[in-house]
Amino acid sequence: MADEWRASDNLADGGANDAESEWRPVGIDISTPSIARVYDAVLGGKDNYPVDRAIAEASLAIVPEIGDVGRFNRAVLGRGVRFMAEQGIRQFLDLGSGLPTVQNTHQVAQAHSADAKVVYVDKDPIVLAHGRALLAENDRTTVVTADLRDPEAVLGHPDVRALIDFDQPIGLMLVGVVHHLNDDEGPLAIVEAYKKALPPGSYLFLTHFCASSPDAVALEKALLTDLGSGRFRTLEEITAYFDDFDLVEPGVVYLPQWRPEEPIGDELTVGQRLMAGGIAAKPTA
Numbered sequence: 001m002a003d004e005w006r007a008s009d010n011l012a013d014g015g016a017n018d019a020e021s022e023w024r025p026v027g028i029d030i031s032t033p034s035i036a037r038v039y040d041a042v043l044g045g046k047d048n049y050p051v052d053r054a055i056a057e058a059s060l061a062i063v064p065e066i067g068d069v070g071r072f073n074r075a076v077l078g079r080g081v082r083f084m085a086e087q088g089i090r091q092f093l094d095l096g097s098g099l100p101t102v103q104n105t106h107q108v109a110q111a112h113s114a115d116a117k118v119v120y121v122d123k124d125p126i127v128l129a130h131g132r133a134l135l136a137e138n139d140r141t142t143v144v145t146a147d148l149r150d151p152e153a154v155l156g157h158p159d160v161r162a163l164i165d166f167d168q169p170i171g172l173m174l175v176g177v178v179h180h181l182n183d184d185e186g187p188l189a190i191v192e193a194y195k196k197a198l199p200p201g202s203y204l205f206l207t208h209f210c211a212s213s214p215d216a217v218a219l220e221k222a223l224l225t226d227l228g229s230g231r232f233r234t235l236e237e238i239t240a241y242f243d244d245f246d247l248v249e250p251g252v253v254y255l256p257q258w259r260p261e262e263p264i265g266d267e268l269t270v271g272q273r274l275m276a277g278g279i280a281a282k283p284t285a
């Protein structure tokens with residue numbers, strides 16, 4: 001039933017007509033904001049509700065470039081997946097993948113190599129509902145609903161095992177998601193558990209909100225307090241996730257600086273410094 005669509009079934013008002021008569025999948029709670037839907041609202045998508053848009057608008061009031069920040073992240077996702085595909089990676093595990101939008105991982109990877117396989121993992125069931133429609137005829141891509149804070153469950157999931165061969169190099173993606181984890185949830189240990197499961201020659205691709213300015217601190221409060229969890233981290237803290245792996249050039253940098261395809265100015269704006277990330281390879285010895 002989760003992928004069936006119906007109007008006026010608002011969990012918030014017990015089924016009364018939603019003021020905006022919006023359509024949504026049965027079983028999706030629209031009274032509580034969802035990270036995936038807030039991000040969709042920031043990117044200008046249509047798969048979001050008033051409760052999500054309120055957070056997106058509060059973020060916009062603090063950092064007017066917030067839409068650009070989402071687009072920088074999607075753009076670097078495309079550049080990063082292409083980079084890994086060019087290194088020979090043919091299987092991608094995309095954790096915290098979000099709602100389908102532009103430049104989805106499988107589209108970038110399969111444009112490079114039609115045989116590339118992609119497993120999307122997200123804890124929000126709305127991602128599965130939308131992903132099913134997008135992937136109906138793509139047997140090299142699947143969506144799994146799971147919580148990445150449980151690496152054992154994710155790595156042992158039958159749908160993950162069915163598509164990903166853990167004896168062949170993998171592109172592990174944690175793009176725009178680790179900042180949703182609290183320190184007491186052990187984000188470093190969680191990322192480490194995934195890194196450990198990768199064969200040599202695999203890559204870790206991680207991007208993260210960065211505590212790079214007073215505006216970033218204000219945004220962190222608006223964005224993550226309302227969404228219930230997480231923390232913006234410093235460049236040093238973000239770099240620590242790549243520990244023991246070999247960072248590819250240019251290392252951990254603000255997203256527009258990661259292998260840009262167009263010239264960028266010397267002075268980055270607050271928005272351009274809001275997220276940082278990089279890609280690193282698992283050493284062969």
Ligand SMILES: C[S@@+](CC[C@H](N)C(=O)[O-])C[C@H]1O[C@@H](n2cnc3c(N)ncnc32)[C@H](O)[C@@H]1O
Nearest residue numbers: 035036039096097098122123124147148175176
């Ligand atoms: C900001 S979106 C990023 C989407 C995409 N990776 C990108 O960078 O464009 C973060 C996604 O991570 C998901 N997420 C957050 N915490 C998660 C968890 N513990 N396990 C799995 N997914 C999670 C959210 O549901 C959301 O879809």
